[in-house]
Amino acid sequence: MNVREHVPAVSGVLSVVALALVFAAALQAIPQSLLPRAPDAVLEAIPHVNAVVSATAVGTILVGVRAIRRGDVARHRAAMLSTTGLFALFLVAYLYRVALLGPSDFSGPPLVENAIYPGILAIHIVLAIVCVPLVIYVLLLALTHSIPELRETRHPTVGKVAAALWLISFTLGVVVYLMLYVLF
Numbered sequence: 001m002n003v004r005e006h007v008p009a010v011s012g013v014l015s016v017v018a019l020a021l022v023f024a025a026a027l028q029a030i031p032q033s034l035l036p037r038a039p040d041a042v043l044e045a046i047p048h049v050n051a052v053v054s055a056t057a058v059g060t061i062l063v064g065v066r067a068i069r070r071g072d073v074a075r076h077r078a079a080m081l082s083t084t085g086l087f088a089l090f091l092v093a094y095l096y097r098v099a100l101l102g103p104s105d106f107s108g109p110p111l112v113e114n115a116i117y118p119g120i121l122a123i124h125i126v127l128a129i130v131c132v133p134l135v136i137y138v139l140l141l142a143l144t145h146s147i148p149e150l151r152e153t154r155h156p157t158v159g160k161v162a163a164a165l166w167l168i169s170f171t172l173g174v175v176v177y178l179m180l181y182v183l184f
Helices: 003-026 040-069 073-101 110-144 155-183
Strands: none
Touching: 003 073, 003 110, 040 073, 040 155, 073 110, 073 155, 110 155
16 A cells, blocks of 8 residues: 555554554553563653653754744754654653553642643643644655655645644643642
8 A cells, every 4th residue: 555645544544543552551451461560660750751751842843843934844854753753752651651550640739639630631631632643644744745745735734733732732741740740
């Protein structure tokens, strides 16, 4: 199959597979016996490492957006591929930890726990889910088309939306981390 000619379909299939794995891990539907158990220190370090990864991804998204606005396609490509790698690293580490330990409990004050934290977490999660197919789509377009051809695809339009939502999701992820591990 020529991926270039079927980017929407391939994006759809890859998105379904990716999101199925995400939900399976998040809902702890993957048997723990299938996952090697890392030392507790590693599992405890994952949220802190992921916060750094997320903050770095915010930076690479901003670099990528600025680069493309200036017409620096090579820098844009490098920044967005870096962001994709950071996203993959974050997701693998996060899902591994959640599959083994479940989600982290919020231990802040009841007002924050009931009125603020759930909204921030929900927006972060929804945007992360929405970003998966968008990012896969623009990435496949970028990998299967030349730079002049990309201008004639939906890459610029969908890419703007994906970058904005991705930026918000990563930023809210850092806020969630701060609420779970630093502030409370």
